[in-house]
Amino acid sequence: MSDEVVNTEGVSNAQSAREAVRRVLGEVHTEITEFPAGNVAVTVSSDRHSATIDGHPDTGYGWTVDPGEDDGFTGHDELAPTLDDALKAVRAAFAAGPA
Template identity: 60%
Template sequence: MTAPDGRTVILTNREESIAVNTTEQSARDTVRRVLGDTAHADVTAFPAGNLSISLHSGEHTATIDGDDSSGWGWTVDPGTDDGFTGHEDVAPTLEGALTGVRGKIAT
């Protein structure tokens, strides 16, 4: 690449990418960290690496589905007819989804 003053500029990217794969245990740990010890999480891992998380906290339930590469969809207090219609909200990270869940169950 050439700078406007004619000098040659070489750009490099030194940032290393680290693959993040949320496991069943790390998902439970993240639930505990974000929602506290009173939230109960049932976590199911699927062969492709995606997770399905059913949360119970007080009178509320939430479902979170996804993985680190495609993001996380989540719904709080889903209706019985919501089972296969997708999620109300999405977040790029599991922590983001759990923060959104926390915001909805706190109101």
């Protein structure tokens, strides 16, 4: 998994997010929703873990690893200034231990 930064000018936030997921996490199941204001909701899952990341390039990203089924959307305790930073933190959490 690479820490390379890629220029994504002229690319939609959803496209940029999908490229970032592949670059940082590799091939994981990914669902991305882009909203009219440009914010994205990203869900990624591996064999043992899942994570949700929500945010916008201008305001940062909140993320949660292995959210509980009964949590609903209660916000994120973890914050990162960039999507790459959030994905790197998710990668570290996925590698840290069993579900």
